Amino acid sequence: QEQGVDEADFIKTDGYFIYVLQGNTLSILTVPEFGEIEFASNVSIEGQPISMMLDGDRLIVLSSYSPWSINEDDELFNLLRWGDGYTSWRSSSMTKFTTYDITNRSEPTIAQELYLEGYNVDAREINGSIRAITYSWLDVPGLKGWLDMPTEYWQLDYDDDRRQSYREAVAYETIQANAEVLNSLDLEDLVPKIYQRIDGTIVEHDMRDEECQNFAKPLDGFSRGYTNILSLNLFSESFSFESDHILSNHPLVYASQDVLVLSENSWDWWWFWGQDEVMEQTNIHTFDISIPGVTTYTGSGRIDGTILNQFSISEYEGVLRVATTVGQWNRWWMEDPAPMSSSIITLVRGVDPETDQPILQEYGRLDGIAETERIWAARFVEDRAYLVTFRNIDPLWTIDLSDQMNPAILGELKVPGVSTYIHPISEDMLLTIGMGPAGEDGLGLDWSNTRLSTFDISNITDPQEASVLSLSPVENPEEGRWTWAYSEAMYEHKAFQYWGPKEMLAVPLSTYRWVDDSTEGEYSWYYEYVSKAILVNVNESTGDMLIHGEINHSSLVNSEDSDYWWGGEQNIRRTIFMGDFIYAFSGAGITVHNLDTMEQTDVVAFDIEKPDYYTLY
Numbered sequence: 001q002e003q004g005v006d007e008a009d010f011i012k013t014d015g016y017f018i019y020v021l022q023g024n025t026l027s028i029l030t031v032p033e034f035g036e037i038e039f040a041s042n043v044s045i046e047g048q049p050i051s052m053m054l055d056g057d058r059l060i061v062l063s064s065y066s067p068w069s070i071n072e073d074d075e076l077f078n079l080l081r082w083g084d085g086y087t088s089w090r091s092s093s094m095t096k097f098t099t100y101d102i103t104n105r106s107e108p109t110i111a112q113e114l115y116l117e118g119y120n121v122d123a124r125e126i127n128g129s130i131r132a133i134t135y136s137w138l139d140v141p142g143l144k145g146w147l148d149m150p151t152e153y154w155q156l157d158y159d160d161d162r163r164q165s166y167r168e169a170v171a172y173e174t175i176q177a178n179a180e181v182l183n184s185l186d187l188e189d190l191v192p193k194i195y196q197r198i199d200g201t202i203v204e205h206d207m208r209d210e211e212c213q214n215f216a217k218p219l220d221g222f223s224r225g226y227t228n229i230l231s232l233n234l235f236s237e238s239f240s241f242e243s244d245h246i247l248s249n250h251p252l253v254y255a256s257q258d259v260l261v262l263s264e265n266s267w268d269w270w271w272f273w274g275q276d277e278v279m280e281q282t283n284i285h286t287f288d289i290s291i292p293g294v295t296t297y298t299g300s301g302r303i304d305g306t307i308l309n310q311f312s313i314s315e316y317e318g319v320l321r322v323a324t325t326v327g328q329w330n331r332w333w334m335e336d337p338a339p340m341s342s343s344i345i346t347l348v349r350g351v352d353p354e355t356d357q358p359i360l361q362e363y364g365r366l367d368g369i370a371e372t373e374r375i376w377a378a379r380f381v382e383d384r385a386y387l388v389t390f391r392n393i394d395p396l397w398t399i400d401l402s403d404q405m406n407p408a409i410l411g412e413l414k415v416p417g418v419s420t421y422i423h424p425i426s427e428d429m430l431l432t433i434g435m436g437p438a439g440e441d442g443l444g445l446d447w448s449n450t451r452l453s454t455f456d457i458s459n460i461t462d463p464q465e466a467s468v469l470s471l472s473p474v475e476n477p478e479e480g481r482w483t484w485a486y487s488e489a490m491y492e493h494k495a496f497q498y499w500g501p502k503e504m505l506a507v508p509l510s511t512y513r514w515v516d517d518s519t520e521g522e523y524s525w526y527y528e529y530v531s532k533a534i535l536v537n538v539n540e541s542t543g544d545m546l547i548h549g550e551i552n553h554s555s556l557v558n559s560e561d562s563d564y565w566w567g568g569e570q571n572i573r574r575t576i577f578m579g580d581f582i583y584a585f586s587g588a589g590i591t592v593h594n595l596d597t598m599e600q601t602d603v604v605a606f607d608i609e610k611p612d613y614y615t616l617y
Contacts, residue, residue: 001310001493004257008051008062008123009494011574011585017105018576019059021049022569022587022606026061028105029590034579035601037592040105042607047096053125057103058111060130062120065094075202076115076195082141091192093119095134097232112239117192118228122253124260129292130232131260133253136192137225142181144174145224191215192226196239207243216297217247218283227251227262229287231295244295246285254313258290259298261320263307279326279338280306284347284360286320299349301360305342311422311493314380319363319404320347323378323387342369344385344399344407366407370395377432379422384460386430390418394434398460413463417451420490423498426540428458429466431498431505433490436470447484448477450509452536454543466543473509473530482530485511488573498538499577502595504548505536506575506582529557529570533584535595549598551575556588556605 001007010021017040018029026043047063054060067089070077080089099112118136125131153166182190187208194205207228208214224247231242251262266281281302288296305324307313312323327340343366350361370389377388385399385407396419398411419432436451438444454466474482487509489496497506510531517524535548557570569587576583581601584591589605 001254002256004126005255006053006125007494008053008125009574010049010051011576012052012054012059013576013578014054015578018583018590019052019054020585020590020606021045021052021061024049025606026052026059026100026108027606028102028108029604030105031578035581035592035594037583037590037602037604039604041108043100043108045098047094050095050120051123053123053130055125055128057101059100059102059108061098061100062123062132063096063098064119065096065115067092067094076197079195079202079204080117082189088139088141090138091117091136092139095120095132097132113197115195115197116228116230117194118226121227121251124253124255126255126257126289127292128233129289130230131255131289131295132230132232133251133262134192134228134230135225135250136228138190138192140181140185140190143178147171147174187212191245192228194230194241194243205241207245214243215245215247216285216300218300223247223249223264225249227264229260229262229295231289231293233293240293242293242295244287244297248283248285251285252307252310252313254310254315255289256315258288259315259320260287260289260295261285261313261315262287263313263322265306266302279304280328282307282322282324284320284322286349286360297358299358299360301347301362303345303347303362308375308378311380312375312378314385316380316382316401316404318348320360321345321380321385321401321404322347323375323380323385325374328374339372340374341367341371342373342375342387342389343367344369344387344401346401346404346407364403364405364407366399366409369397369409377419377422377434379424379430381424386422386424386457388419388422388432388434394418396430396455396463398457398463400460411459411461411463413455413465415453415465417453418445419453421493421496423493423496425454425498425500425538428456429540429543430455430457431538433487433496433507435490436468448472448482449485450487450490450507452505452507452545454538454545456543467545469536469545469547471507471509471534471536471547473511473532477511480513482511482513485509486571488571495573497575497577500540502577503538503540504577504595505538506533506577506584507536508533508572508575510571512570530554531557531570531572531586531588533572533575533582535582535598548595549593551582551584551591551593551598553584553586553588553591556591556603557586 012019020027028040030040047065049063095116097114100108101111102108118134121133123132196203227248229244249264251264254261262285266283285300305326314321325342346364347360348363352359373389373391376390379386383402387397396413400408416437419434423431432453435445438446449470452469456464456466512529531553533551537546572586574585592602
C-alpha cells in the first residue's frame with residue numbers, strides 16, 4: 001500500500017530465492033537463472049503458518065499456535081495455564097514468531113522463538129524494524145460476560161415487566177461475582193505475556209513497564225480485549241522489545257513509514273439496540289514509528305461511520321485522512337432511518353485541554369458523498385482521493401485534498417457494476433478490479449466474471465472510463481455447471497500483481513464444479529477445479545487492455561496425487577514477475593512461464609506436510 005512499508009505475506013522473494021509457506025512447511029526455492037526454479041530446502045513449522053517477514057539473511061515466520069497442541073512435558077505447558085488448580089488456558093490462541101538464520105538457504109536454522117498470547121492481526125516491517133499487532137482475550141476462570149437467566153425468566157412472555165426485574169437482579173449478582181474474581185487476581189494475571197524459548201528453556205517476559213504507562217484504556221470503551229503492538233528488531237543478534245497496548249475491539253491496521261494507525265468499532269454488538277439517535281462510530285489510535293524499534297502513542301479520536309479496509313486510511317504530510325460510511329447497518333428497528341452516505345474526514349494531532357492527553361482533532365470534512373450507497377473501494381494518492389461507491393450503479397469519485405482542511409469533490413463518473421480495489425498505474429490512469437452488472441437492467445452484480453476497468457483521470461474534474469475487460473476462468477460457466485468464479489485479487493491486494501515495466505497485470509481466477517462419476521451399482525463423485533492466472537497487457541497511456549495469455553494449474557490441482565482441503569489451496573494465489581518470466585503459485589506447486597512466448601519453462605510440485613485437521617479444528 002505504501003512504498004517502503006513491507007507487509008507480511010505467505011510468499012516473499014529477494015530476487016534470488018523464493019520463500020513459500022504451504023501447509024505446515026516453509027519451502028525455500030532457488031532461482032539459478034530467470035525462468036528456472038529448484039527446491040533448496042523444506043522446514044517444518046510449529047503451529048499453523050500465517051505469513052513471513054524477510055530482511056537479508058533473516059526470515060521471520062508468523063504462525064498461529066494452539067495451547068492444546070503443547071506437550072505436557074514442555075515447560076510452556078504450565079506457564080500458559082491458570083494457577084491454583086485451574087485447568088483452563090490463559091489464552092485460547094497464540095502467535096508464534098520463529099526467526100530463521102537463512103545464511104545457508106539449504107539448511108536454515110532457528111535463531112529465536114517467541115510465543116505471544118493472542119492471535120495475529122497483521123505486521124509491518126520498515127528498514128528491519130517490525131511492528132507486530134496481535135489481539136488477545138484472556139479467559140479468566142469464573143469471570144462472566146453474560147447473564148445466566150433462570151428457567152422462570154424464559155417462561156415469561158416477552159413483554160412481561162418481570163423480565164426486566166430478573167435481568168437487573170441477575171446482572172447485579174454477576175457484577176458482584178465478577179468483582180470477587182477480579183479482586184483475587186494480581187495485575188500480572190490480567191495482561192498478556194511473551195514467552196521466549198532459549199536453548200530449550202522458556203523465559204517469561206512481562207509486557208508492562210514500571211508504571212503501566214504502555215497500557216491505555218478508553219474512557220467509554222466496551223471491549224474487554226487487548227490490541228498489542230510489539231516493536232521488535234528480530235533481525236538483530238540480541239533480543240529486545242517494546243510493547244504498547246490498548247483495551248479495544250479487533251483492530252484494522254494501516255502504516256506509513258512514520259505513522260501506525262489502528263482503527264476499531266467503538267461499540268459492542270448490542271450497542272445500537274433501541275438507540276435511534278446513535279450512528280456507527282470508529283475509534284482511531286495513532287502511533288509515531290519514525291524511530292526504528294520505538295513506538296510512541298500520539299493520540300486517539302472518534303469519527304462517524306465505519307471503515308472498509310486499510311485503503312480507506314492514509315497519512316500524508318502529518319495529516320490523517322479517512323474514508324467512512326454511515327448508516328450502512330440498515331437499522332430495521334427504526335421507522336425512518338437516515339440513508340447511507342460517505343465522508344472524507346481529515347485529522348491532526350492535538351491535546352485535550354481538560355485532560356492534557358494527546359488526541360486526534362477533526363481538521364477537515366467532506367460529507368454527503370453518494371447517499372444510499374456505501375464505499376466499496378478507496379485509494380489515497382498524495383493530495384487526491386478516489387472512491388468507488390455502490391448500490392445499483394458504480395460511481396467513481398475524484399476528490400481534491402490539496403487543502404486538507406477543505407476536501408472537495410472534483411469529479412464523478414457513473415458506470416454499471418462495482419470496483420473493489422483501485423490501483424494507480426500512472427498520474428493519469430487508474431486500474432480497478434471488481435464485478436460487472438448482472439442482467440439487461442444493470443442492477444445487481446455478475447458473480448461469474450471478474451471485470452477490469454481503466455479510468456482516464458488526466459482531467460481530474462471529468463474522469464472517463466477508458467476500457468473494460470471481463471475475465472472468466474471458463475468460457476461457458478452455465479453450460480458447464482461451474483460455480484461462481486472467484487479471484488482473490490478482488491479482496492486481497494497482495495494477489496493483484498501489476499508490473500509497470502512490462503505494463504502487464506496478472507489476475508488469478510478459479511472455479512470448480514461437482515462431477516457425478518457414478519457407474520451402475522456404485523455411487524461416486526468428485527470436484528473438478530479450474531485454477532488459472534490470466535495475463536493482461538495494459539496501455540498506461542490509453543488504458544486499452546488485451547489478454548496476453550494464461551497460466552493454467554488445473555492439471556496440477558486435479559491430479560490423482562493431489563490431496564486438497566476446504567482451505568482453497570487449489571487457487572493460484574500469488575504471482576511474481578522476474579525478468580522476462582512469471583512465477584505462479586498454487587497449493588499444488590509453482591510454474592514458470594516465458595512472458596513473450598507463454599511457454600512453460602519449469603515446474604515444481606509441492607510435497608508438503610498437510611495440516612493436522614483435528615488440531616486445526
